[in-house]
Amino acid sequence: MIIKEHIERVKDEVYKCVHCGFCLTACPTYLVSGLETESPRGRISLMKATIEDQIVPDQNTFLHWDRCIQCRACEPACPSGVNYGLLIESTKEGINVVRSKSKLYKFIFKIILKLAISNRFINFNSYIFRIYKKFNLSNIFNKLKISRFLPNSIKILESMIPNVYGKPLKYGSYLTSNSLKKEKLGFFRGCIMPGIHGDNMRASVNLLNLLGYDVTIPESQVCCGSLNSHNGDMATTIELAKSNIDLFLKDDYKYLIISAAGCGTRIKEYSQLFEKGSEYWDKSIQLKNKTYDIHEFLFENIKTPPRGVINKNVGYQPACHLLNTQKIDEPPIELIKMVPGINFIPIPSSNICCGAGGAYSVTQPKWSKMVLNKKINEIKDSHLDIITVSNPGCFIQLQGGAEMLKLKTEVMYVTDLLYNSYIKGED
Amino acid sequence: MDISQSLNKKIIDIVGKDFVFADKQDMVVYESDGTHDKGMPDFVVLPRTTEEVAKLVLLANEFELPIIARGSGTGLSGGAVPVHGGLVISLNRMNTIIDIDVDSSTATVEAGVINLEISNKASEYGLFYAPDPSSQHACTIGGNIAENSGGPHCLAYGVTTNHVLAIEVVLPDGEITWFGDFNKEVPGVDFRGLFIGSEGTFGICTKVVVKLLQKPQDVKTMLIAFSSIQDAANATTAIIGAGIIPAAIEMMDKTASDAAEEATNAGIPKNSGAVLLIEIEGFESDINDQGKLISDVIYEFNPVDIKIAKNDQERDLFWKARKGVLGALGRIAPNYFLVDGTVPRTKLSAVLSEVSTLAKKYNLIVANVLHAGDGNLHPCILFDQQTPGDTDKALKLGGDILKVCVENGGVLSGEHGIGYEKRDYMPLLFSEIDLNNMKILKNIFDPDGLFNPGKIFPVE
Numbered sequence: 089m090i091i092k093e094h095i096e097r098v099k100d101e102v103y104k105c106v107h108c109g110f111c112l113t114a115c116p117t118y119l120v121s122g123l124e125t126e127s128p129r130g131r132i133s134l135m136k137a138t139i140e141d142q143i144v145p146d147q148n149t150f151l152h153w154d155r156c157i158q159c160r161a162c163e164p165a166c167p168s169g170v171n172y173g174l175l176i177e178s179t180k181e182g183i184n185v186v187r188s189k190s191k192l193y194k195f196i197f198k199i200i201l202k203l204a205i206s207n208r209f210i211n212f213n214s215y216i217f218r219i220y221k222k223f224n225l226s227n228i229f230n231k232l233k234i235s236r237f238l239p240n241s242i243k244i245l246e247s248m249i250p251n252v253y254g255k256p257l258k259y260g261s262y263l264t265s266n267s268l269k270k271e272k273l274g275f276f277r278g279c280i281m282p283g284i285h286g287d288n289m290r291a292s293v294n295l296l297n298l299l300g301y302d303v304t305i306p307e308s309q310v311c312c313g314s315l316n317s318h319n320g321d322m323a324t325t326i327e328l329a330k331s332n333i334d335l336f337l338k339d340d341y342k343y344l345i346i347s348a349a350g351c352g353t354r355i356k357e358y359s360q361l362f363e364k365g366s367e368y369w370d371k372s373i374q375l376k377n378k379t380y381d382i383h384e385f386l387f388e389n390i391k392t393p394p395r396g397v398i399n400k401n402v403g404y405q406p407a408c409h410l411l412n413t414q415k416i417d418e419p420p421i422e423l424i425k426m427v428p429g430i431n432f433i434p435i436p437s438s439n440i441c442c443g444a445g446g447a448y449s450v451t452q453p454k455w456s457k458m459v460l461n462k463k464i465n466e467i468k469d470s471h472l473d474i475i476t477v478s479n480p481g482c483f484i485q486l487q488g489g490a491e492m493l494k495l496k497t498e499v500m501y502v503t504d505l506l507y508n509s510y511i512k513g514e515d
Numbered sequence: 516m517d518i519s520q521s522l523n524k525k526i527i528d529i530v531g532k533d534f535v536f537a538d539k540q541d542m543v544v545y546e547s548d549g550t551h552d553k554g555m556p557d558f559v560v561l562p563r564t565t566e567e568v569a570k571l572v573l574l575a576n577e578f579e580l581p582i583i584a585r586g587s588g589t590g591l592s593g594g595a596v597p598v599h600g601g602l603v604i605s606l607n608r609m610n611t612i613i614d615i616d617v618d619s620s621t622a623t624v625e626a627g628v629i630n631l632e633i634s635n636k637a638s639e640y641g642l643f644y645a646p647d648p649s650s651q652h653a654c655t656i657g658g659n660i661a662e663n664s665g666g667p668h669c670l671a672y673g674v675t676t677n678h679v680l681a682i683e684v685v686l687p688d689g690e691i692t693w694f695g696d697f698n699k700e701v702p703g704v705d706f707r708g709l710f711i712g713s714e715g716t717f718g719i720c721t722k723v724v725v726k727l728l729q730k731p732q733d734v735k736t737m738l739i740a741f742s743s744i745q746d747a748a749n750a751t752t753a754i755i756g757a758g759i760i761p762a763a764i765e766m767m768d769k770t771a772s773d774a775a776e777e778a779t780n781a782g783i784p785k786n787s788g789a790v791l792l793i794e795i796e797g798f799e800s801d802i803n804d805q806g807k808l809i810s811d812v813i814y815e816f817n818p819v820d821i822k823i824a825k826n827d828q829e830r831d832l833f834w835k836a837r838k839g840v841l842g843a844l845g846r847i848a849p850n851y852f853l854v855d856g857t858v859p860r861t862k863l864s865a866v867l868s869e870v871s872t873l874a875k876k877y878n879l880i881v882a883n884v885l886h887a888g889d890g891n892l893h894p895c896i897l898f899d900q901q902t903p904g905d906t907d908k909a910l911k912l913g914g915d916i917l918k919v920c921v922e923n924g925g926v927l928s929g930e931h932g933i934g935y936e937k938r939d940y941m942p943l944l945f946s947e948i949d950l951n952n953m954k955i956l957k958n959i960f961d962p963d964g965l966f967n968p969g970k971i972f973p974v975e
Binding site for chain 1: 538543546547561588607608610627629650652653777778839841842843845849901
């Protein structure tokens with residue numbers, strides 16, 4: 089049985105779980121449902137029951153695993169140190185193999201994942217979003233009688249079409265004008281952000297320039313592979329990983345800077361894809377050692393804080409893949425606090441996911457929305473002027489939520505807040 | 516339509532189809548709690564209101580189905596395990612904090628509210644809920660009521676029953692009623708006291724009114740390492756003997772503290788024979804005096820390292836290490852059998868020596884975690900269910916440890932309840948007359964024996 093085989097590969101990790109239940113209240117899907125089938129312990133129980141032939145997983149069992157956002161908040165909550173990420177990835181790989189037996193599924197899945205990692209398609213998409221938002225087609229969509237007959241999930245997806253900020257970020261070199269010239273950096277572009285968040289990405293690049301670094305965004309970079317691995321397509325993930333490893337290990341780049349938390353986690357965990365001691369395992373460790381999330385890099389390197397005063401109440405929603413896997417908790421908050429005039433207000437369950445989860449908001453719209461609802465209501469009750477985020481997925485998700493509740497709270501990248509203050513301080 | 520299908524339909528009529536599980540493929544996740552015990556439910560249902568619970572109870576009566584209430588399933592005595600199948604009523608959707616009454620310092624909550632959520636909410640008013648089981652960020656108040664749960668700070672504050680004013684319960688005949696009162700002692704028979712700790716065998720608790728306390732002005736948390744577990748035990752006895760009652764005195768032996776350190780990097784000195792985690796609370800001047808007294812007392816027991824938490828963060832980290840230690844033992848072995856025996860404090864050192872001798876005899880690793888101030892031992896027997904014979908060996912060792920506790924004037928459980936795991940040891944502690952009286956009481960509440968069968972009472 090294919091699923092069983094895949095779970096057995098990580099059997100030792102499965103049996104590390106002593107089912108103490110400490111993970112339950114760290115899990116966003118458990119918190120909104122109260123169902124243990126939608127909790128980390130439950131999902132591991134299902135894996136255990138599969139290995140022990142107590143159950144034969146069916147489509148319904150797959151659903152419980154599919155509903156995992158893979159935010160990995162259960163990992164820091166787990167006293168036994170279960171590497172849950174490894175468990176769910178291996179299980180989903182098995183599910184993918186089973187589903188691929190259906191020719192139609194295989195065909196559609198292949199196309200979707202091919203498109204997801206194709207720059208051309210993503211750029212095309214961002215132009216569509218741009219036009220959709222510019223001409224306020226959303227209004228028209230909602231007025232159309234036909235929209236009433238569409239399934240709920242389509243309506244949810246429509247409501248989550250992101251806003252577009254500025255022209256796309258281009259490949260190439262962005263040179264610093266700072267006289268204290270430092271090393272050259274490689275910049276990881278991510279997938280959807282350069283197209284729709286061009287202005288925001290440029291702010292990040294500008295911040296790095298301000299610190300004296302030359303920034304290069306090489307055109308030969310490829311998708312980090314996280315979308316593929318989250319959905320169990322490990323073969324493509326490995327292919328993509330090798331390509332990025334070879335590119336960014338070159339001496340041209342002293343460091344690799346990443347501004348999307350999911351990409352950061354995937355790249356820092358490339359070694360999990362290769363056999364320990366093999367050539368690419370070695371290389372992936374080397375790459376990990378020079379890879380930084382932009383927030384940790386800025387925090388370690390900013391010597392002169394910005395001077396522009398911003399008198400606002402500001403909260404912060406951490407990206408799960410910064411907090412739970414890269415363990416970057418304080419740096420973004422410290423960056424926010426560097427800005428003069430800011431009144432930092434922590435939001436209650438900031439350590440819980442917002443429901444974005446990479447492609448999760450598209451593959452599980454109903455659950456994504458349930459998780460978002462809880463989050464956005466907490467933000468509403470915190471009476472913030474600005475809620476800052478450290479990752480594009482969170483940005484799009486929270487902005488969708490804020491529009492839904494017509495909140496006055498503005499969603500903003502931490503890096504944008506910081507950059508705004510630098511610009512303001514120059515006047 | 517067979518009986519099970521018609522029952523399924525009736526359950527769906529009560530709570531809706533999204534909140535019923537009847538497929539074994541799903542229900543495997545509800546088979547066990549924090550223990551290694553297992554039992555497959557016939558149905559799992561998640562009601563939203565007390566009225567729904569009452570309807571489910573009536574339905575179960577009609578179909579003569581056992582009823583097992585479940586919270587977060589973090590229990591450590593097999594209390595929520597449906598050993599005879601039946602209807603598992605999971606109360607996790609009944610999780611509303613209904614009211615915090617600041618003037619009378621009480622909170623009214625539904626049974627599925629997480630223990631720590633009460634303190635989180637009350638902290639806005641400078642208040643907190645005292646009983647703090649190690650699983651407090653995951654366990655529910657309803658589960659705490661069932662097991663009369665304790666926790667590290669119960670040394671100074673007392674256990675659950677000392678902090679509960681009133682409870683709303685659904686009785687085995689489906690009647691909804693309140694025991695206790697909101698703000699005063701109730702004359703007559705104390706049904707509230709009777710119900711708390713009855714482990715789901717007298718009915719289902721659906722709402723709770725708890726007392727809230729003022730948060731202490733100041734807190735000091737010390738982590739003290741000793742070269743042997745005997746030194747740590749004797750130091751505990753001496754501190755309380757000197758008339759000091761700290762808020763908590765917790766102990767971890769070498770195996771436990773090393774695992775906890777590995778899980779949290781809290782800064783626990785590695786390879787210590789044992790560590791004590793002592794917390795004192797009160798006004799700043801009091802705390803300084805007490806702290807000095809404690810330092811003087813423990814000095815005689817050769818402490819090898821003393822750490823004082825520099826700030827709240829470090830304090831939280833010390834407690835994270837202590838409260839997560841059971842899970843951390845998963846790094847050593849995949850299963851544990853946790854013993855909950857409690858002995859007079861003065862016997863701690865002697866009993867711990869016997870535990871160590873027994874562990875050697877059975878050739879199993881035992882990690883000792885103790886609410887030392889209360890004399891509450893948690894010897895944690897580590898084993899691997901996959902190794903044939905290991906489970907039996909661990910259970911036997913657990914039984915032998917409990918016998919030692921009772922022989923030394925102790926009891927079978929300090930805070931986890933008897934549940935399924937310890938029911939057969941009840942005759943060690945209670946005479947036939949005692950047990951009979953308990954059964955008479957149980958029969959008055961639940962004459963049909965449908966509520967959590969197979970728990971507390973030894974099988975004849």
